[in-house]
Amino acid sequence: MENNPYKPEIAVIEKIREETTGPRAIKTFTVSFQDEKVKKSFTYKSGQTAMLSVFGKGECMICITSTPTKKGFLEFSVMLQGKVTSALHALKVGDTIGVRGPYGNDFPLDKWKGKNLLFIGGGIGQAPLRSVYLNALDNRKDYGDITLIYGARTLSDLAYKEEMFELEKRDDVNVFLCLDWKFGKDGIIDEEAEEGWVTINRKEPAKTKPRKGTSRFTGFVPEVVTAVKPSPENAIAVSCGPPIMIKYAVANLKTLGFKDDQIYTTLEMRMKCGIGKCGRCNIGSIYVCKDGPVFSMSQLEKIPKEY
């Protein structure tokens, strides 16, 4: 059968990086296609997704977290969640999986040229953002200020740690990391533990003064947004993470003057086909698998609140 969109290509796992551990552990898989032809022809854009197969267990839709500016491999960050993700986590380097895609729309990086970019991520929500900011950083001269705000529950829940710490050292990107809680020895919440992570002014986050360029906080992501005070002037904000985080982060952005069409996020839905046929990922007349996952807030305003 020619051009069968349901037929996955075989890819080999080249590297597995354990980002976080625990019941909702995250692993980043670096995979590359077995077939050299596919390796060359597989192109994607930042924000797009791919359907991963563990044969015998099923498929699941995972966003591509690597940047299309780096060729020859794909990276997927997978959080332990259900049947297929558990099977993925059980795989070793050298094992094979099926990959089909890429699916969906992308972040309009071309349109954003010349603008200041603000990325607000929480937990596994950083995965789709990573493809975008790595892409933008590889084309650094095309964009204005690039600011990353990334939060996780604790230090050990912070994904892409080493990479984030490297980015903190760079001058051309502002990195603000935050943790919900700091844990001291014996796993007890300890505000004094882990040096350098400044506890945010919970009552009036705006009064917290971040250092220019980089800062580490203890506090919630939306509070950090208020503390950092990004300017809405010529800016685009992208927010991915748990729904509750997005809700308040977006509210705080709006207080700062951001408009709906300046704020982007991604949606997720249960998916099976990935190509807008099987029906289940619809929100109104759009299918998240092929018309999403990237939406601006002004687009979300127009569709039913059924996600």
Place this chain on the structure above:
Amino acid sequence: MTSSNSFKAENFVIKKEDVAQFLKGLSDYTIYAPVQEEDTVLFKVIQNPDKIALHITNTVKSPKFVVLPQTETMLKVTKGKENSIKIDEPVLDEKNILFGIRPCDARGIAILDKVFSGDYKDPYYVKRRANTIMIGLACTDPHRNCFCTSVGGAPDSTDGLDMLWTDIGDLYFVTVLTKKGMKLVKETVIFSKATSENTRVMNKVHKTAHEKITEKLNADALPKKLENLFEDKYWDEVSMKCLGCGSCTYLCPTCYCFDINDIEYRDKVKRVRTWDSCQFSSYTIHTSGHNPRPNKENRMRNRVYHKYKYHHDNYNELGCVGCGRCITYCPVDMNLKATIKELAEK
């Protein structure tokens, strides 16, 4: 894929007693036709043409399963040594004829044609569809729950068909609509050119059928109306008696939602596509446990919206052909016609 525009329709007649001979001459094809077994009429593979039941208004299950089977193997996966994986696709070269399909069901398949083509072509459907010839039988005795004329169809609609046959007494009037259909006529000698008298009778039969469908619903108003009814209390009220079973969607000629699962048996793996229903809660539930459509009112609303708004938004036609199956076979007598009426009046 549907009737090609370049073909000019041609009219023939065939004697009723010659139909069996016509079908026997089509031995290259697998012929599906309505068959009555006890009280249930279904499309089945025909070995003996005498068994065909063309007198009934319509089958319980729509014949969409010929082009979109309820269960089909998409891929067979063989795991070899050292992580090698071999993926086999099925060969789909069986040639099918759907004989005696009603115009509403043929329109249903014409609607599916658009869904499964488009940006991404579904090769399984497209292949099966290309290998299927549809011989329609004009409807002469519409059921009480039929409302095809309200949703853009007609008892003699030719959408999706290769031939349309009409019962005109001792003869069937045969309108050949496509080259694919013409091939069948050319291959046999039992067809003769229709006379003007034949045509006159055929037109009269069609007219009578039209007249039998007296009720006209304002379904065309729905795509616009529904824009503002998403949060309406109506959905809570109307869905109260819904059981959340899938009989309406499984019998429907235009429902096409499906599920893909891997099935293991010892060391073998098959990736299988099966029908799925938006009326099941497992249809949308996320792995996290969150369900965007947790209740039956959400799911019923989605079914109606999909047919009368979402499908219209995407394909500029209603996603319903008015066959009335969902009313006739609903265990609790949910009445879609009444729903359309009530919504149109809101």
Place this chain on the structure above:
Amino acid sequence: MSDIEGNIQAKAKKLLKDGTIKYFIGYENGSDPLHTTPCFIKKAEDVDKIVWNPLCVNNLAGYLTHDKKRELKKGEEEDKKPIGILVKGCDSKSLVQLLSEHRIEKDEVIIFGVPCDGVIDPKKLEKVLKDKNLSVNTIDSLTIQHDGKNYTVKVNGKKYSFPKDKIEMSKCSDCTQPNPIISDETFGEKVKKSDKKDYKTVEEIEALPLAKRWKFWSDQFAKCIRCSACRNVCPVCYCKECVVDSADLVITPQTTSSEKANKMPWLEKNVDPAENMFFHLTRMMHMAGRCINCGECERACPMNIPLSLLTKKLEKEVKEMFDYEAGIDVEAKPLLSIFEEDDPGDFIK
């Protein structure tokens, strides 16, 4: 309008008016004159819709558990008032079963009981009318009355008489429980139906040789499209998560990934003989000692699979082996959570 119908309406009106019940579940006229359909009356002024006649086939008891499965909307508060419900004799058995399993409690429901002299099978009615050249399409009005051994059916003003067994639901012919077992108010006079259950249809199958039995059932189940109508219409199939859906259904955010990953896919979605058989056998095992043979599954099946041949078999065996009958006693313990020392065990080596 019969007295019974009027009295039901009046009582429902009173309870709705004084706010005793949140809604009343009864019957109203259906999509055509051959059908009635369940209705949910929330306002006192709507009680005129309620009808009671031999076309009221549905078993409404199952609806009592629907509210408990609903996820509340944002800001919505649960209405804890009882539900008013109309039950026939057989339906009351389902209700008793639900009460005995504590799926609902007695104070959550106000029961309107109606003694029932049999209900009509719309499929059969359509057939006999067709034989009289009356197509459903041309019927504008239809009323049915019990008339001793017959039903008098008045169609478009003209009267016809049909013997009971020709148009009645098959479950009614050997009904031993025409009067509601439990009710807060009973409408109408008590009626007497059968003294003994009739298992002739089951015995006919039992008498077939093994290979023929298999042929019969595999042919029947080959028709199944797994729409779940039989399960969902069943008044005692109330689980929020059904074991046959467990291939990928997860119920709470607390379910761990390993629980989800290791969930046994008991049943695949494939429609094939093995899976269909598995579905129906599983359903039957879960029905043992709980099914009261209301015949709803058979009625709901669009493919006309004779499911009551299974449920009746179950009822027969449960009665013969354990002298147990479901839906009789609110205090009864479930069949499979009790045992007797002398339970049959000859099959055990």
Place this chain on the structure above:
Amino acid sequence: MSFEPNIVAFLCKWCSSAGADLAGVSRLEYKPNVIPIQVKCSGRVNPLYILKALKEGADGVLVSGCHPGDCHYVKGNMYARRRFAILRKLLEYIGIEPERFQVSWISASEGTKFAQVIDEVTESIRALGPQKKLTKVGFDE
């Protein structure tokens, strides 16, 4: 090639498994067609397990537990007995050979009985031939 049946045996931990062990240490010979699965109690065996085993291609299923009155959990086997009685009737009714699903009480001291039951079950299922009725379809080649 002669037909060798695949039989799944659910053995209770306290009696029947121990019985199997005794058969083993006593060097008793019995048919190798049984795949034993240890369960805590025969009362733990859901009828679904039996149906699933048949669906996954078992030619027969044996469930074995303690004798009545000997159950480690006092009455687990008594509940099981009721369930299995119904399941057997149902299987028979739809046309499955009753020998496909067998039950036996085997105590920890009955090594000989264990070997004997396994042989009997194996032979009775061998006589029936392969079980295809409830097995997953579409995988034969």
